[in-house]
Amino acid sequence: MKKITIAIDGFSSTGKSTLAKQLAKHLGYVYVDTGAMYRAVALFAMQKGYISSSNFDKKALINDIPNIKLHFEFNADLGFAEMYLNDSNVEKEIRTIEVSSFVSKVAEVSDVRAKLVEQQKEMGKNKAIVMDGRDIGTVVFPDAELKIFMTASAETRAQRRFDELEAKGDNVSYEDVLKNVQERDYIDTHRDDSPLVIAEDAIEIDNSYLSREEQFAAVLELVDEIINK
Template sequence: MKKITIAIDGFSSTGKSTLAKQLAKHLGYVFVDTGAMYRAVTLYAIQNNYINLEYFDTESLKADLTKIKLEFQFNPELGFAEMYLNNKNVEKEIRTIEVSNFVSKVAEISQVRAKLVEQQKEMGKNKAIVMDGRDIGTVVFPDAELKIFMTASAQTRAQRRFDEMVSKGESISFEEVLKNVQERDYIDTHREDSPLVMAHNAIEIDNSNITREEQFQIVLDLVNNI
């Protein structure tokens, strides 16, 4: 079978990574969660007191970009690669609501995007890759053979995210999660550098009312028809 590049973009909490993992495992492709990369940079900014609710020291973060080493390491027990920040596994830390609250602001910085996009393009130079994020089909892989754009209502996405976080033992309200989803939507679609938009030749999938299995089959059929 011909090796292709699959770009999955869309709004936060639409299940992009879940779908990408399913496809990568089934096809034997490399999976790259670009959101994890932006979350890791955000975690670095939090750890170094560059960002909080009152201010964002963007210049210090820009100056530190050369000190930030990002790496995916495959975990055979989980069946997918986990995010490492400066040689430390941060997969759990980057999924917190605190990181979620700041990640879109960090992703607005052009220098951060440039650094990560360069790495992402290098990862996909040999194809046979499934990459998800916000600008994969428009910026990272504009020539991808298959582009998917995922969406769902804000309420549906917030409920999914809320259920996931509660299952992990986090203490949080649904209203807080919904507010985070709505704020991220606004920032992602209004930033000057690589705003979240659907690529002109992408296929939109609204998964508000379909199961993960149904969604996977829809996209797998698309892959098989290329």
């Protein structure tokens, strides 16, 4: 069967990772969560004291990039690969609202993006991969056979994120989550290096009113068309 590269981009909390995992599992493809990679770098910066609510020492982070080792390990019980930072499982730590508040700022740093994009391109050299993020279809895999751009209203995305965090037991407010979503949108779309934009040949999907099942079925139909072409 023909193997392809599937690039999924879009705003935060649009369910990119959920869709990517569904597709990878159904197709038997490798799934790579690039957002987790940037979150891990943000966590590293927090742990080192390079970033806080009042300070961001970009130079210190850049100088320490060689000491950031990232890899994924598949967890059979969960059914997906978890993020490891310097050999420590940080899958839970990188999903907090605190990391979310810093990740877009860290992702603005060109040296960070260069390091991670290089790794991401290497991961996808043999195709049969589903990768989601902010610049997958425009920078990482500009020749991907299928490019999806996902969007939804900020309020819808904030509610989804709030429900997810609340289910995990995190003490957060909807207003704080909405503010975080809006701030990340602004940073992601206005950064100088690889801003979030829709690739010319991407298919835009607004999933504000779509269920996960409806969304998956619609995208799978697109995949089948390309594979069977």
